Amino acid sequence: MERAPALETLDDLRRLHETLVRRRRAGVVVPVELGELDDARFVEPGFEYAYTLERLRWLCAHEQPRFAAPTDLAPHRPLDAEQLAAAKAPGGVVQVIAPAGSGKTTVLVERVRELLARGAQPDRVLCMTFNEAAAAELRTRLRTAGAGSVAARTFHSVGRRIIAARLEGRELQHEWTVAQWARFARQAAAELGTQPPDPAELPAAISAIRLGELASPDEWEPRCPEEDRTVARVYRLVEREKARRRLYDFDDMIVHAVRLLRADPTARAQWQSAFHHVLVDEYQDIEPAQELLVRMLAAPHDDLFVVGDEDQTLYGWRRASVRTMLDLQKAYPTLHRVALEHNYRCTPEVVRASATLIGHNARRFAKPIRSAPDRTPGGERAIRVAAGGAPRLLARKLAAYTRPDIAVLGRTINALRPFALAAADAGVRISGPQELFEATGAQETLEAYFAVLSSPRTATEADLRVLLRRPGRGLPVDAAQRLADALARGASLPQAVERLPGVEGWRLDRAAEQLSALTSARDAATVIRRLRKDGLDRHFDEVARASARPDRDDRKVLDEAEQEARGHSVTEYAALLETRRLSLRRARDDHSGIELTTVHRAKGRQWPRVVLVACDEGVLPHRNALEDDTPGEGAEAERRIAYVAFTRAMEELSILHTEGRPSRFLHEAGLIEAPPAPKPEPDSPPVRASTWQPPTLHGAATTDHGKALEHAAHALTGEAEGTVGELVGALTEAERRRLFRAVPGLDARQRVQDLPARTRRSLAATLRVMARR
Numbered sequence: 001m002e003r004a005p006a007l008e009t010l011d012d013l014r015r016l017h018e019t020l021v022r023r024r025r026a027g028v029v030v031p032v033e034l035g036e037l038d039d040a041r042f043v044e045p046g047f048e049y050a051y052t053l054e055r056l057r058w059l060c061a062h063e064q065p066r067f068a069a070p071t072d073l074a075p076h077r078p079l080d081a082e083q084l085a086a087a088k089a090p091g092g093v094v095q096v097i098a099p100a101g102s103g104k105t106t107v108l109v110e111r112v113r114e115l116l117a118r119g120a121q122p123d124r125v126l127c128m129t130f131n132e133a134a135a136a137e138l139r140t141r142l143r144t145a146g147a148g149s150v151a152a153r154t155f156h157s158v159g160r161r162i163i164a165a166r167l168e169g170r171e172l173q174h175e176w177t178v179a180q181w182a183r184f185a186r187q188a189a190a191e192l193g194t195q196p197p198d199p200a201e202l203p204a205a206i207s208a209i210r211l212g213e214l215a216s217p218d219e220w221e222p223r224c225p226e227e228d229r230t231v232a233r234v235y236r237l238v239e240r241e242k243a244r245r246r247l248y249d250f251d252d253m254i255v256h257a258v259r260l261l262r263a264d265p266t267a268r269a270q271w272q273s274a275f276h277h278v279l280v281d282e283y284q285d286i287e288p289a290q291e292l293l294v295r296m297l298a299a300p301h302d303d304l305f306v307v308g309d310e311d312q313t314l315y316g317w318r319r320a321s322v323r324t325m326l327d328l329q330k331a332y333p334t335l336h337r338v339a340l341e342h343n344y345r346c347t348p349e350v351v352r353a354s355a356t357l358i359g360h361n362a363r364r365f366a367k368p369i370r371s372a373p374d375r376t377p378g379g380e381r382a383i384r385v386a387a388g389g390a391p392r393l394l395a396r397k398l399a400a401y402t403r404p405d406i407a408v409l410g411r412t413i414n415a416l417r418p419f420a421l422a423a424a425d426a427g428v429r430i431s432g433p434q435e436l437f438e439a440t441g442a443q444e445t446l447e448a449y450f451a452v453l454s455s456p457r458t459a460t461e462a463d464l465r466v467l468l469r470r471p472g473r474g475l476p477v478d479a480a481q482r483l484a485d486a487l488a489r490g491a492s493l494p495q496a497v498e499r500l501p502g503v504e505g506w507r508l509d510r511a512a513e514q515l516s517a518l519t520s521a522r523d524a525a526t527v528i529r530r531l532r533k534d535g536l537d538r539h540f541d542e543v544a545r546a547s548a549r550p551d552r553d554d555r556k557v558l559d560e561a562e563q564e565a566r567g568h569s570v571t572e573y574a575a576l577l578e579t580r581r582l583s584l585r586r587a588r589d590d591h592s593g594i595e596l597t598t599v600h601r602a603k604g605r606q607w608p609r610v611v612l613v614a615c616d617e618g619v620l621p622h623r624n625a626l627e628d629d630t631p632g633e634g635a636e637a638e639r640r641i642a643y644v645a646f647t648r649a650m651e652e653l654s655i656l657h658t659e660g661r662p663s664r665f666l667h668e669a670g671l672i673e674a675p676p677a678p679k680p681e682p683d684s685p686p687v688r689a690s691t692w693q694p695p696t697l698h699g700a701a702t703t704d705h706g707k708a709l710e711h712a713a714h715a716l717t718g719e720a721e722g723t724v725g726e727l728v729g730a731l732t733e734a735e736r737r738r739l740f741r742a743v744p745g746l747d748a749r750q751r752v753q754d755l756p757a758r759t760r761r762s763l764a765a766t767l768r769v770m771a772r773r
């Protein structure tokens, strides 16, 4: 028996642990006498218990740790040499770093088979991943590989099992409504004599305290920054309310599991012995609280297998960081790292372009990324970049495919919306994130205002709640029902507001005055302009500042709507918004509709054909994200998003960008020649739903002549051919003169395709106005 060296500090413990693991790896097992050590002296930050000491004690107490030798089990499907090396790696901590499409999940499944062949009990092997869809996919792949007896779970489901006793008799609360958040905000502000925070910012802010700080209200309130005191009080009120109503939420599953394992050695030992092998997919997106959970569960024996690609870290705003992958070796100096090199999913053209692109990032492992050795080039169809990609053209293309063949990806929901509208208009069945069909933020706000202004008698409580809150008017949000009743009885909006009880007079006067100005506005653009001046811009700026997400598009939505609403009456514009909403809803088919989705949601997935839309400067990279100069974030984070988008395509990748505003990433990837000249963004993008007119729009042309003009306006969304003279052939002589006066610089001999986007827009707008005369 060997005596341990003097162990004074945490670093002494870590060094000894590393030495012993290295020796075991080399086959040297000499028992070591640790002697009496006081746990309290070695409590480790984050874990809040003597994490390394416990692992050291385990190592000293076990002469045969699990560094089992590889078996000769044949993989259930062909693997390349690196993939096989990863699956057959010795026990301990193994990190597989690999590019997109390199078979990381394939290797993880093979590793499970290998562990079972080495004698692991299936119920002692735990595979973890992020969401239910990924866990379900993993389960299927395990089953196919003959390892269906092994569980694949989400972090949340593991957390929930750990705290099951504590949750007994409690119900899962998915989320609080805005009205409930507003009540918490008001109560906290009243207790502290401060201003209530915006309810929209509260979910993210409280999640950040819980998952980022892992602090209870008692721990957080005394130490939070002064300016966060009201939010800290809201946190306390929410926790109190959850306890009173016997509720728990998603964050609880992680937060309480981590706190329990940290604080209770018996529970910790019980859960640690429940799992001998822990495997994690998509490790690059793990957030610190989840990582603590994983590391505690894998301790003290540390049999941990993680696969990931730091180039695909997308959730920086949810506290994930490229550093997590890069720093794993600091946490485990004896880590066994395997790098995979071949992207089996994509054509050589896409592999080259995406690798060139991501090579511009500084914070990453510099790793070779190659296409599969026997993959033949995809030729012309492998990557196509098109300027001015019109939604209607794409919609026609989509109509020729079915759901598994193709997907449309966008950086944001806002980028996807015009394409979804055009697809719906063309009769294509579509599916996508909920926010595409049920608007949120600025889009929801506009829909609510125009619905109420155009038809106050039928205003819904939900729409009125939006009116009361955005912009903040100092009116109680729970007055929405009272307002709805008054409006239904025939009161005007200002009258209904003036009658609200319990609100200071000057607030009522100001709100009534603002709403009165809105109700008397003659056209839709004026309504939007007034709203913005009344505080809607400020409201969304605050929401954007408070939100962890860098890609909020609310201001842009308002800019575009204001531009689009010009020349429309309130009723017309309300009808336009409503028609679009209904059209999207009618086209929705979650089961077999073609997917239009965000790049974030496309992570881990693949399609034969992928269309990336709005690959524009300002969209991808997103203009807000570029303001973040945190190392590894900002432009680097956006480049990772583009990398993920490119690498979802198995056969064909089409990239559409707005004329004159190609993303810098297209140049960096070697897909377009000249670096894009940084042009200011136009007031609204050249091709958008603004030029799309639903046939049922109130006020649309009813005569044949009018319909012909509308058709010409419609054609200007991008597919028109021929000259300007031919396009406007249906106009009368007087209309022609008016048109050429209204659109300066227009020449009848010009080809329509060559017209600048701005000219096309004003041409289309003028034609539409004429169509309705």
Ligand SMILES: Nc1ncnc2c1ncn2[C@@H]1O[C@H](COP(=O)(O)OP(=O)(O)OP(=O)(O)O)[C@@H](O)[C@H]1O
Pocket: 078, 079, 080, 083, 098, 099, 100, 101, 102, 103, 104, 105, 106, 107, 309, 312, 344, 345, 603, 604, 605, 647
């Ligand atoms: N050795 C191989 N030979 C041929 N095809 C392979 C091989 N390994 C993986 N593949 C295929 O490559 C594709 C990508 O595999 P997988 O989804 O496991 O990759 P991944 O690294 O997890 O991808 P991503 O990180 O981009 O989500 C799949 O279609 C898979 O079947």
